Amino acid sequence: MAMRSYSGLALDDDILDRIMTFCPTFGTLQSTVLVSKSFYRIFQTHPKSITRAVAYNIVGPALPQALRVIQYPYPAHHAADTLDALRMATECPEDHAPSVITADEKAMLQGNSKVVAALEDIYSLTNKDRTSKTSVLTPEESWRFRRAMYRLMLYCNLFPPDRHERHEIDDLEDTAIEKIFAQRTAVLNVYPTDELVQLYAVAKFMRGLLEGLSGGDPRTVDIFQSLGPARALYGWQERHIGVLVDDISDELFDNDDDIALFSGYFATPFKNLWETRKIPPLKDEEPLSKWILDQVNGANDTCSQCASPGGLQLFTDANWHRFPIILPNLLKSNLKANPLVTQPFFAATRHIAGSDALGPWISGLWAFRQTEFHGWDVGDSYCSPCLLKFLEEHVWRWFLDHQLAAGWTPPEDCWYGWNCRTQTHSLHHQQTRNHLCVPTK
Ligand SMILES: [Zn+2]
Ligand SMILES: [Zn+2]
Incomplete structure (x- = not known):
């Protein structure tokens, strides 16, 4: 029997419809629709439901929230101030019948889902399991996190x-600012209390990302967090809040006063809602992750060397790309103050500082492990002091190896090695003796 061609595919319409709903991306759906007339015909009869099914494959159960972010009819800036708070809060609700998803919306949906997935990876690494760079949240936990993150995006x-503009902010009457805070409160008020608490936990997580960056002081973080999750992610990836400065008018940083419009950007509406719903305010010292996570992995883990408790704060292969260190400080003893060591060291580690390359570099130091560090394994977890101790013993050895591999011919070893004090002030001594060696005196 001759093979049937695709165009004569003898499958019934329901099966063709089902096949299309399994497409993992809009791109594969489009290819499928174009592959045969039968697929094309079925797609034309149910475009909304098939597109929505594929959108679900991309976004998951937080699809209603993800769709609201991209389909909300955002008011023009100047119209927004006078918009009725309740109307703003109830416009384009999360639960509505499948609608047409335009090409632009599909691109936004895929882009936002990447942002939310990347933030979930960070959340998982810092709140759920320090040993995995990719999220290990359960489907239920992931749903809570993503639903909240999309709502944060909308907000x-x-x-x-x-x-x-800054001069408009300065001219805003107190009543106008109150009205904007009433809008903010109303927008959050549409969510049930348990989901509101999850939203609060995720907002605090996003704020924490920004506060952890260099330059992230509380007043400016109030402003930076209003840029939303995608920019917070970018700041975290770039490790400096400075990368976000261009997104915000310089005028907002003109003076040191709090700007009433931004101060309490999230905190005030949440406080209003805890009051009206008669919920005791959430304490910041409690781990807010308990509202998102059913379980934390390794919460009671201890340092492999000194047994001090650490849990999620311990360092291991998956998270030492974020270990907060200034690399030249890892040079042992007086090597730190020998410019003939620090300058080439700075050049050799420039690509590692403040980059994800830090993680593999730290792992690579295990190739230089000294006998007294027997039992310190690359796969173990370490508290900060223990990891620093390991790094200080091995970074200079790595650097010596790096220099020799680059063709450096060292002068005679100084008897005092890395401990030598003369290397800190005598150029002649720096030039005529090697200090990347163990003291023999
Ligand atoms: Zn330790
Ligand atoms: Zn010396």
């Missing part, structure tokens, strides 16, 4: 930092 889109 930040509705109240962006560029809604007003």
